[in-house]
Amino acid sequence: MQIFSLILLIAVGLFFGGRFYMQRRRREALLNSSLSPDHCKILRARVPVYAKLPEALRGRLEGLINRFLDEVKFYGGEGLAVTDEMRVTIAAQACLLIVNKPNRWFSSLRTIMVYPAAFKSKLTGVKDHVHSEHETVRSGESWAKGPVILAWDHAAYGAFVIDDGQNVVMHEFAHQLDEQTGQTDGSPLLDADQSASRWARVFQSAYAQLQSDIRAGASNVLDAYGATNPAEFFAVATEVFFERAQELRAQDPDLYAELAQYYRLDPVDWD
Template identity: 60%
Template sequence: MLLATPLSDGLRRILKKSMPVFNRLPTEERSRLEGLINRFLSEVKFFGGGDFEVTEEMRVLIAAQACLLIVNQPDRWYKTLETIIVYPSAFKARERTYDGALELEHDSVRAGESWGRGPVVLSWDHAAYGAFIDHDGQNVVLHEFAHQLDDLTGSTDGSPPLARDHRVSDWARAFRASYERLREDAGAGRETFLDPYGATNPAEFFAVATETFFEKPDAMKREEPAVHAELVRYFRLDPAQWR
């Protein structure tokens, strides 16, 4: 029922004002997105970090960006996600690193993080920016929810579950080659098309590639054609058609 229910006029006005891609979606995909947003808002609970108050605008804008990833994937859902925590801006998180056998902990400043089988944590400033500025390849909500899709296999490793007719070998070949090229270029200090943060590990590469695919599809098709083709098959859409 929720999937067939349009958004209220108030929520739709928020998206039309603050998420330009919503206005560019074809009618069928926009209708499907509205239904997914309704389901998302019904099933996922939002909490403010500290004493931050999460508003209706925040909830619908975050939900819309998350659901954009699955607008043409009715068989996929964020089935392990129950909670989103929203901070007003970038937040501190404890990070654990290793130097040989030595374990180190320190604070890092983040715009978002995604926990497998756990919550997504977001900076509202960054989430709102990503919704409105949709052509720079930077979108924290798309990034963190790409991790959520990746984790549906039970392991966040840059290889999300693929459709039966989508060959794992094709995906692995395209992503491995591009990831290794990014690692080499980033390590040498050369300018890269994809955000060099994607060279951190294959999971971050998939999340960075997802941001770029949705926000700079024409450039990605030109610069990373093999990865672009795999993402078109995976997401079952081409954002270039929305421009």
């Protein structure tokens, strides 16, 4: 009986060890692979930032997109048939966030739901001990340990217009990165060489500045939605970091520097 148990244990160990090994090999192969010509064509037509990237980053982005398309399942809402154009356009924008962070992945993401246009979302809240539920119209949502939901028209527009500081896919995937600490609070997992106290100081100051600019009616490169809470601030700052890098660096060099160190990118150089 003991021998039988031992053999069973070894067999189970070999099975899972083998599966893990095969999965790792498959991922490595995908990360080192180029995009198919059809997918490249989609990127060139729909995601202009791709052509602006330095060559080394472009190659890495292609590998990440291939892994993303292999591991993340897309579903269409309201009868939408999800096409390769949608998958590649969305994957490219999401993967741009981690293009220079080789150890980071959207580890809890399995599915993306794509609606044709802005969709209704039921929000539940508690205020003064009264539970309320109301509907709101959204272009995107990121669920903690769950799916990302996107409106295709907004995702496509965000991919195509790369200098307006608005990008719903980057916004929702910044939330995905943020939640990897277990809390979506604007403080994502930092690498060992980045100071958490400096991050907190810089972000709190920029957040307070945005709130006071809104009160004073003063201009700020960050969208007012970023003043909702620190998590939204990080997501909005991410959109602007990638799409209005020059202006963000001019307005708040410290905030730009923290984001540049976090994403290990310098989008100012891409212009």
